[in-house]
Amino acid sequence: MFKTDYCGDLRVSDEGREVTLAGWVNRRRDQGGLIFIDLRDSRGLVQVVIPSEEAQAHAVASEARGEYVVRITGKVQRRRAGTENDKLPTGEIEVRATAAEIMNSAKTPPFYINEDADVDEQLRLKYRYLDLRRERMTRNMVIRHQVVKYIRDFLTDRNFIEVETPVLANPSPEGARDYLVPSRNYPGNFYALPQSPQQFKQLLMVAGFERYFQIARCYRDEDLRADRQPEFTQLDLEMSFVEQDDILQLMEDLYTGIGAAVRPDLSIPAPFPRLTYAESMRRFGTDKPDLRFGMELFDLTNAVRGTEFIVFKSAVDSGGAIEGICVTGGAAFSRKEIDALTEQAKQLGAKGLVTIAYNAAPEAATEDDIKSPVLKHLGLDMIRSIGKLADAKAGDLVLIVAGVGGVPVKEPGSVTRVKPALDALRRGLAEKLELADPNTLLFAFLVDFPLFEWNADEERWDATHHVFTSPKPEDIDLLNGDDLGSVRSNHYDITCNGWEIGSGSIRIHTRELQQRIFDVLKFSDEDTKMMFNHMLEAFQYGAPPHGGIAPGIDRTVALYAQESDIREVIAFPKTKSAQDLMTGAPLPVEQRALDDVWIQLAPKKD
RNA sequence: GGCCCCGUGGUGUAGCGGUCUAACAUGCCACCCUGUCACGGUGGAGAUCGAGGGUUCGAAUCCCUUCGGGGUCGCCA
DSSP states (O other), X not given: OOOSSOGGGOOGGGTTOEEEEEEEEEEEEEOSSEEXXXXXXXXXXXXXXXXXXXXXXXXXXXXXXXXXXXXXXXEEEEOOTTOOOTTSTTTTEEEEEEEEEEEEOOOOOSSOSSSOOOOOHHHHHHTHHHHTTSHHHHHHHHHHHHHHHHHHHXXXXXXXXXXXXXXXXXXXXXXXOOOEEEOSSSTTOEEEOOSOSHHHHHHHHHTTOOEEEEEEEEEOOSOOBTTBOSEEEEEEEEEESOOHHHHHHHHHHHHHHHHHHHOTXXXXXXXXXXXXXXXXXXXXXXXXXXXXXXXXXXXXXXXXTTOOOHHHHHHHHTTOEEEEEEETTGGGOOHHHHHHHHHHHHHTTOSOOEEEEESSOGGGOOGGGEEOTTHHHHHHHHHHHHHHHTTOOTTEEEEEEEEBSSSOTTSTTBGGGHHHHHHHHHHHHHHHXXXXXXXXXOEEEEEOOBSEEEETTTTEEEESSOTTBOBOGGGGGGGGSSOGGGOBBSEEEEEETTEEXXXXXXXXXXXXXXXXXXXXXXXXXHHIIIIIHHHHHHTTTTOOOEEEEEEBHHHHHHHHTTOSSGGGGSSSOOOTTSOOTTTOOSOOOOHHHHHHTTOOOOOOOX
């Protein structure tokens, strides 16, 4: 070893020891005859003092610059009275150098490593090895390690075993686009990188392992977001002989445990609230509600029935919906702010946004107390009753979105755009008004999801979660009917602060029921045979009842690290266009490599 | 794929039709300084304003195209 100690570990208890340190120059303060160097390594910072009396060390210190790799030998001493630095864990002591050596020089870095300044993300990704040297990123990677370590210990203590499953897996017909890997041995055939180890983990249950988990990499070739990368990590787990409650309780214990171990300063209310999918959609317009604040949706469809106001009337008459939210204190918004909200609503697919500002309590409001473009159209009485229904107080702003029925679902102004628009407005306003406590992780469970959802593009029913999710026993008879949308499933999500953290379900474990689901989904026999035959086969050999869940590790770590973007907790993430700016991947390959795997490139499209 | 935002010395920003031969902070270089800790002081180098085209007497500033990054909707069981 080139060093006897880590910079960040030294304390008063080391006083008098001779130590050799090696690390990076975080900052140099040259006072002429006396030079200070803040030396940084993976464990933190310590101040090294180099007086001119130590001629050799002083000469070296004069040459050193930021990010140079240096080795320093010296004695740990208490700092002079009055010069302690309480901002540093090592601030009571310093190392007085007796010898120094430059082990490597460094170019001036392309951005600051020793301060937490905003840097263009492109630059950070290109020089990710320097970005990771910054305190924030180092801290995030440490938190990530601690979270994963906690998970492994936690599950190990509960008799889970970790099993690896293939990365070269089988393509699947539904769900996200697969990343494909061409086969050299079988021309025209492909592996797919797994979107999740779903089938393997169920087969491990058939194998009798009873409790399995894996920190598993998953791949989906879809467009990216702040919380979506093309490759991401899941805590994949599966248990036999369990019911929904067993899984949810395990998750609650795990997530509160991680908090206590890694971020005891954060507030994690337990027990985690449970909402049905239907209730969450009704109150928040989304299946991943941020429960740290109110501003819940309310339904005006019946209340405004009979009005002649054309926007509401056409929504009511067409079987559409009219819903709104109430923004506490929003009556104070400027014209510009209101316009911005309206514009936002339109971009979210609303036909428009009806705004009503109440400068007095609704029941006592006169026309002078109301600021609304639709005051004349709706009349004071209607405005008052809307205000009461919204539970608006003096100073509040009510925002209303109307959507008509009977039009294609994704069309702007359709009834299906009402809830998504209000959900986005609600989230946007909460951020603007800082309604959500950043130091609270408010987890929740969402249950009773619908088993199927209508795919309007393909004009067929798709599995909401995946095809192995079991229907609720009391809804199995509905499989015979036409309204497959009302079949509820044993599918649950864990959410936190408006993020979906993980999905899971109690699975189907009999061949008969699984085949029936395939039939309902109108899978052809050939498809079923090729893609899922091994599952149907396996279920015939004593498959136990089983279920599981798969929380995203990246999102989990981001929550505990209080980062809003999972790229901040991934060592080497990709850009929104799935590129690695450091290595340049994806890259072209030689013709021979293509020939090996029987691939011929199509001409580029213009 | 749609919509929106961003792209100016190494870095972060300002400038938004002529006063820009581009400003500020920080970093960088040189010199001075023995108790600093975002040390301080003096001096200096450094960008033709993502790229291409156009409008104009004149463009970093306006328009078009294009590239790159980001956000969002679609998409993502």
